[in-house]
Amino acid sequence: MALHELPLQALNKAIAHELDADKDVATYRLICSATNDAVDADNKSFWRAKFREKYALKEGTPNSKLATIYQNRAKQLRRGTGYPFFRGHKKREIDVVEILRDLIVESFQGSFELDEYGRPLCKNQTRLINFVLNSKILLNDRRPPPPGRGEPAEANPMLAAVKLMCSHFLFSLEHMKHYVFAIEQSQRAVYLSTSAAPIYKGPRLSMLNMDWLLHCLNFFRHHMMNEDAATLFGNVNTLSATQKPSAWRQHLQQGAPLGRHWKGTYAFLDPPEIKKIRKLRPSEVGDECFIDKNVEEGRIQTLQLDFVQEGQPQLKWPAIFEERLGSLRYTQPPLTTQGRSKPKKVGDDSAALKNVQFIGHGEDLDDDFNAIGWLNPLPPQAGIPGWQRITFMKHFMDDFDQVDQDNLWAYEGVVLPGGRIILGRWWYASDEVNFSTDYNGPFILWAVDPEPKLGDGDSDDD
Template identity: 35%
Template sequence: MPRSLRSTTGRSRLQPKPKMQPQTKIHAHAHTRTSAHRYARTFEILPVEIRQLIADHFEDDKDVASYRLICKSTNYSIDEDEGSFWRTQFLNSYDPPESVPEGYRSTVNEWFKQQYQSRKRAEGQKFVFDSGNSEEEANCLVLFKDLLIDTFNTSVCKAKKQSVHSPNMDRIERIAKAKGLLDCVLRRPTTRANKSPTNPVLLAIQLILTHLSLTAPLSSKMAKVWGFPDTQAVVYLPNSSRPIFKGPTCQEVDIDWTLHVASFFRNYLLSKQEPTHIHYENLDRFERPQGWTKPLSTSPLKLGKHWKGTYAYVDHDEIAQIRSGFHEDYPVQDHMCGEDTAETFQDLRLGFPKGQLEFWPDIFEHILKSRAKIEYRTPTTRAQKRATGPDALPEGEPVSFCFKGGGEDASEKFQASGWFNPLPPQHGIPGWHRMTMMKYYIDESSGQPDLDSLWAYEGVVLPGGMVMLGRWWSPTFDDGPEYSGPFIFWNVDASMPAIADDTQTTG
């Protein structure tokens, strides 16, 4: 046969094609339907608890949505058992809420579902914090408040045993970093059209999270301080022009001023150009500011005994220069306690007598007004009435808790006496306290307190009782304007395991 008449298979093109055998037509998704049916049968024979347990292990809610699409059994399992899946999801993701509605089990579980999904929506919003006034920012601030109030909470949802870990604390830190909450502290709004002032709730939450700012990596935006000359001018303002506590009953914290104090020290502790940073960087991790480990409450807290901190000062003739704003053209260098000694930070050890202070002369009270009777009414929600000690805050009465202490300032020993006063919730968040303290020295010749060398301290204990920020001043210096400056203390009990749990109930 000629080559031209042969096909590549060797069969002649003139030969008839062999008769094709009839074949069954195969549908494209027959195998898929068979597999899905097999999977459906697999899930149908599982108890609902097992099907829900499988969904509990998904880390992403998108996986839960995909799980529901497998078959009817997986879809129904999410809502079966009166919606208990959503209650479990909430309690696996967050601390138990302080307030849970009463009613049928299905009604309560539906509430958990709504709360869980609402929080997840707020977490999933794509934005970066600016002034706190946009709808997205406002929704996220509501979420932050709820998370803060519920940290380390125990309730009927779980056994009433103090938790050593708070899922909310982890989420607060994660969301704050993702949304840039602490990247914009005291920064002017970036939107030109936005002339409204910064949302005060944003400022309050930024202040409460000071421990995160002060432990941020140097490369982080959280370590940056905006407008330091303005901050320096604010923190040196005297009591007469910028009191820390305001309002008709002096129970409202000046959040803006206190936040300036936090930013002021963040500049000196985290800036590589500042000598204080070197000593701060050499501190052990547990010697730096830590987050709180107990529920936030207006009721008595357990404050730690060991504190570390510093204060800033300038020369007497430089006070007026800073307060007038002239320091922007002619910068004034701040000084920190013990900067010329081996003891860069001030150590403070507190003790909490159960009775009255042995040494609290009238001059101390006249200067600090620690025991002033201020109208106070305990809030009535369960979150605000929660007690963490045997002595709950009586309704309608202010309560003060005394302390005595001592420490070293630039290797010089000092004594201290003072009081903690619980404050009402600020912007809906409980746990704030006023601290007043008189720092004095013992005259070596007489062995008596030197009342001509007193240093008064007044400040705010942030919710959680781990950080104090405020103002010191010299009540015995009468020549010229009031001599004052900012201070900071943070609790370091965690660096001393032997005494970490040895605390007393105080404010």
């Protein structure tokens, strides 16, 4: 049927469906009552169709609610492109961050697409990518100013959590300038002692230090994505898309299993440098240059993890490893009976099921290493579920095939929701650890797809 043969209301509605820009839809509604009815009539079915075009749709949501959500998202995301998002304590910034958080939490709750590499891609993620590219939430053009009067110095935990999640997309954005301003502040933060900057806080040590995690992410983003840093950029840039950090591929949930194949890196300073950088006053940060080792040489390590499945016997967990890592603490809120806390013990099956044990094997500086550790689910943080605590002891074998007790390195980190990126801290653990003076540094791990095995006629010399 030709357009001129359509009834006027149907024609107006057909025109509305052809409008891509949200501002054009808003303008079209204001032309007259007929165009307004074309958009809002028929039980607001237009808004369901429009919502489905751009966002993951949870079935059963009324059209009227979808219309309200869609319009609010369009307004806030448009306004948010002009906000600085330095610390995120202003009401207008919080309104936008809440929208971004909802897009993250609601991703993959319905149908999804596949990207050019066959990886799941949700429409919500596409919206998040567009916002990252068009806003200053991650690609800011200036360093943060000092906090205003009465403003907290740390970032709003919800803003930090959203930045961490949106950072998943940065590693696949080519031809972008990834300047991280105030990198010297992030550098100092990641080398602070564990006591001065713990990753976990709160009564049960189950709440995340989002500010430190954001410093850790920015630290590695600087080295991995900033060509001018001349450290990791070259080696990261040569990785194929399936071997670079990538975004989550499923609806976020607590205790989600991790993949087997990982790449990563870490950084360190010499012990005298660690002492010096920790003593710097805020006004002195940046006055002296500290060269991060390991990343300076562009080193990327590999790691393969194998998890103990339910019903399988647990692996031997040396007492010295537990003493220096504290892997078996419980990170979930306690169960309650009639409003009272129910105590848990290490031997309780109900509690033990919350911890998953694993072993790992990898290569670092051309040396093979082993790892053994634990994965613990965490409660939702800033309204986002799926965070996990990971701890493991990285160790090497001596000439007698025994654990080299003089070469133990403890790792404690946070698995970001979706299980694709881990950020955390390592520390030297061969001696008894004093967490006020521990020798430590940051690390990052990212999940990768298994590389295809070479066939008989293939060669890896290309």
